[in-house]
Amino acid sequence: MSLSSFSYWQALSVPDALKILHNEQQQVKLLAGGTDFTVQRKEGLWQDKHILDIWKTKELDYIRESGKSIQLGARTTMDELIDSAVIRKYAKPLHLAACVFASPQIRNRATLGGNINNASPAGDTLPALFVLNAKLKLSSAKKDRLVPIHEFFLGPRKTLLQPNEMLTEIIIDKLDPKYQSDFYKLGERNAVAIAIVNLAVCRKIDPRSHKVTDIRISYGSVAPTVIRAPQTEQLLLHQTLTESLINKAAERAQSEVSPISDVRASADYRKEMSASLLKFLLKNNRS
């Protein structure tokens, strides 16, 4: 397709966007903040696609709280997540992930929907969304469907999203503020770095028995997709976090990750750090 026939649509409403997706399907590429798209386009990707811009789809820019859940519009930015009192109080892992995201400039443009759909195994909001049991609302002109986040990713850059669909809403469980939440991003430097390993942990400890009543652990950048570590969680559940148990859990976590070597780090280093970071976070008991 030559540049002269290249089209750009700006969707001002969700039905608008869904109609264009329905009519154009394969030819259209969604654009939100553009922090992945523009870089990838400069590298040669998406040259043959029309652009469907949802940055100004205000309908997709919200953080709502209701009952036991929080609903987030796909167009919500990292900056908005950081500023939200609701996210800080009831979805701390997501707040912490947004705080270590890229740089102020990028956080002003980077959207949650873009981070999810870019489907990088290193995406920083993903481990947070995994421990918050996020569900994704995928909408098409015909219907909406709800997919749990752990089923959404098929591999690096591969998801269940169909060409006529877009992500409209992310629904997360509200986390009781009594949970201790931690997020750690290991990168080559603090700002503007892609994670070598990132890790979200949230846990609830019974104040009397000191036993773990709930624990959720999620790793990024150490498998083809972001993962939960169910065996490690099982090992810790209903137990007291003693030093020896924490060491055992770190060992177990190493067997649950399956990292590769790339330009940023070797597989061995990632495995080692998966254990060390878990130990570090679990030993940091604030309750």
Next chain:
Amino acid sequence: MKISITMVVNGIIHKKEVLPTLTLLEFLREELYLTGTKEGCGKGECGTCTVIMDGKTVNSCLVLAVQANESVITTIEGLGDTHHLHPIQEAFVREGGVQCGFCTPGMIVSVAHLLEKSPQPTDEEIREAISGNICRCTGYSKIVKAVRKAAKLKQSNPPVTPGRKLSK
């Protein structure tokens, strides 16, 4: 297919036809000849292309010009000029916060935005505010010092640049 866009840049309204693939950075430099904003990496990593768009800093190399339609933009040219330095520019000169100068436009725009939000920032806030701006020369210490100075200068001598508002 060209698209018609309107943008207020440094207080002046511009109306142009652009290709949808043109970046805001290319638009500013090549259509408006505002070459103060630089291109370093072109990938969001160095921050020398930083401008303020609708009250927030962005990497203009990652924003399409069509996405900035109907926006209010401030570039380095909107802060001060050779004859009337903005207090931040003044402070950078006095404190040696400029060496080769390539990072400076983006750095100063990030600092201008910081001082709008937080007129007397802590060192931690300063470092956070410029964390998306890479400087290969100064080692940052002199920049942090310059920002502290700018906060003082700005307090005692607020800039009077009519029509050059920082944010919407």
